[in-house]
Amino acid sequence: MTQANEVFRDVVMKAYQIEVDGFTFYSMAAEQADKPAVHELFDKLARDVVQHKAYLKSVMGSYEDKGIEAFNLHLRDPDLKSFTATIFTDAFKQQARGADFELGVLSIGMTLESNAIKYFAGAADSTSEEEVRDFYLFLADWEKQHLEALQGLYNGVRQDFWADGGFSPF
Secondary structure: OOHHHHHHHHHHHHHHHHHHHHHHHHHHHHHHOOOHHHHHHHHHHHHHHHHHHHHHHHHHHHHHHHHHHHHHOOOOOOOHHHHHHHHOOHHHHHHHOOOHHHHHHHHHHHHHHHHHHHHHHHHHHOOOOHHHHHHHHHHHHHHHHHHHHHHHHHHHHHHHHHHHOOOOOO
16 A cells, blocks of 8 residues: 555544544534424434545545545535525524523534544645545535534524623623
């Protein structure tokens, strides 16, 4: 196995671990949620991560068989509007109003997603192969859809949280 192959394999294995960590976190958050819309949000994130894991396994299997040709597979374009529309609901915002748990989980989720984006962007910067770089950037974009959705929810809940806590107008 060449050094480039080992590096790619390591990045995909790290990507898979990132997804396992995300699934564990979002599943635990869903289990702990006591409000239906909050449970639904974290459950949706956990299910989305399962799709990411399956995709990574298929790419790795294809890479083992086809090498660089594995990157010529059709990449699913992240549909941010569709994804955020399914989780950025008024019900979530209303049920999460003033809730420490939900605000904390959203904050931790944003940190996980930000770290994944940085990792994949760094991996993209470190490769000279265009197909591999595009793949890493695709993974970063996939995580970015979660981050942007979480940021939108966090900002809405945070404003209400601070207002309810008497920190308004700050």
